[in-house]
Amino acid sequence: xxxxxxxxxxxxxxxxxxxxxxxxxxxxxxxxxxxxxxxxxxxxxxxxxxxxxxxxxxxxxxxxxxxxxxxxxxxxxxxxxxxxxxxxxxxxxxxxxxxxxxxxxxxxxxxxxxxxxxxxxxxxxxxxxxxxxxxxxxxxxxxxxxxxxxxxxxxxxxxxxxxxxxxxxxxxxxxxxxxxxxxxxxxxxxxxxxxxxxxxxxxxxxxxxxxxxxxxxxxxxxxxxxxxxxxxxxxxxxxxxxxxxxxxxxxxxxxxxxxxxxxxxxxxxxxxxxxxxxx
Numbered sequence: 433x434x435x436x437x438x439x440x441x442x443x444x445x446x447x448x449x450x451x452x453x454x455x456x457x458x459x460x461x462x463x464x465x466x467x468x469x470x471x472x473x474x475x476x477x478x479x480x481x482x483x484x485x486x487x488x489x490x491x492x493x494x495x496x497x498x499x500x501x502x503x504x505x506x507x508x509x510x511x512x513x514x515x516x517x518x519x520x521x522x523x524x525x526x527x528x529x530x531x532x533x534x535x536x537x538x539x540x541x542x543x544x545x546x547x548x549x550x551x552x553x554x555x556x557x558x559x560x561x562x563x564x565x566x567x568x569x570x571x572x573x574x575x576x577x578x579x580x581x582x583x584x585x586x587x588x589x590x591x592x593x594x595x596x597x598x599x600x601x602x603x604x605x606x607x608x609x610x611x612x613x614x615x616x617x618x619x620x621x622x623x624x625x626x627x628x629x630x631x632x633x634x635x636x637x638x639x640x641x642x643x644x645x646x647x648x649x650x651x652x653x654x655x656x657x658x659x660x661x662x663x664x665x666x667x668x669x670x671x672x673x674x675x676x677x678x679x680x681x682x683x684x685x686x687x688x689x690x691x692x693x694x695x696x697x698x699x700x701x702x703x704x705x706x707x708x709x710x711x
Contacts (some may be wrong), residue, residue: 462491463674466503466511468582469612471657472496474632474701479694484681490674496612500580506530506660509667512675515659515682517630518582522658531660533676535683538691538702539656542586543634544647545617546572546626554626560650564594571605573625574598577616578608582655587628590652617643630655632701657702659683682706 471477472494481492492513495505499516506514507530514531516522525531544554544563552570554563567574576598577584591598598606607625609616613633620627621641629637634645659679664672681687688704695701 461489461674462493463512463671463678464510465492465494465513465515465678466501466505467494467496467515468499468502468517469496469614470517470581470583470630470633471515473612473614474630474636475696476632476691476694476702480690483690484678484687487681487686488677490677492678498577498579498581498584498612500585503530506662509662509669511662512671513659513661513678515657516582517655517657518585519656519658521582521585522660526660529666530663532663533679534658534660535679535706537657537659537682537706538688538704539654540631540702541648541655542583542628542653543631543645544626545620545629545634545643546646547624548642548644549624550646552626555646557647558649560590560647560652561594563647564590564596567626568594568596568598568603568605573623574606575616575620575623575625575627576606576608577613577627578610579612581613583613583628583630586653586655590628593652635696635699635701656705683708 477494485491495511499518499521502514502516503521503525505511506525514525522534526534544560546554552567552572554566557563576587609619613629614637616627617629617633617637618639619625621639621643624642659682661672661675661679662670664670683706688706691702691704692700
């Protein structure tokens with residue numbers, strides 16, 4: 433009798449563990465998305481990801497870092513999907529075999545913000561390189577993210593086009609924050625400096641002090657976002673099907689409509705622009 437009771441108890445315990453394991457497995461239906469601080473700081477993911485989970489039952493857990501760091505996470509196989517905004521670096525990532533199936537998802541633009549006093553007198557310019565040249569000549573404080581993010585890479589391309597070596601000794605007006613877009617904007621607001629920002633983060637940024645948009649509209653400031661699956665062949669741990677489901681949803685009509693629907697004070701932050709192959 434005692435043996436039968438113990439055996440029944442053991443079966444109940446085993447069944448309980450099996451049920452718990454099943455519940456945990458169900459709860460663990462997630463992917464890791466390495467993405468940028470701009471998509472996080474802007475509030476886009478807070479708006480977007482619940483819609484994806486509702487549609488698919490898959491949770492997307494975001495690691496928000498600079499684009500360079502996000503791509504490095506993908507190279508190491510520490511993410512399933514990379515969602516960033518530095519097209520040259522993305523194409524290099526795919527060409528190296530670290531990512532597959534890159535798709536363009538959405539865009540917005542970069543802007544140059546600075547103090548209302550505008551010591552470099554760049555307000556109203558539509559040529560970003562001209563603006564950067566004037567900032568350098570005025571030795572006006574410029575805050576760079578300095579983190580190899582997509583924004584940082586775009587900024588460095590603009591300095592290079594202006595023919596200015598910001599790393600040259602004596603350029604004390606140029607300062608690296610080594611931090612996210614939001615943190616860099618906070619620093620610029622605190623000391624009255626200039627910086628290059630993505631419009632999405634700027635629109636969601638509350639602590640503006642006397643900062644304002646001074647330069648916008650240059651075609652060089654176009655800011656394209658791309659998404660790709662981390663190579664499952666190189667990293668067998670990549671959740672291929674769930675990661676692809678995220679990419680497919682982002683570029684589907686419902687996903688694109690959700691992106692377009694994200695607004696702050698009536699202003700749209702990101703503009704979907706996925707085009708199927710051959711369209």
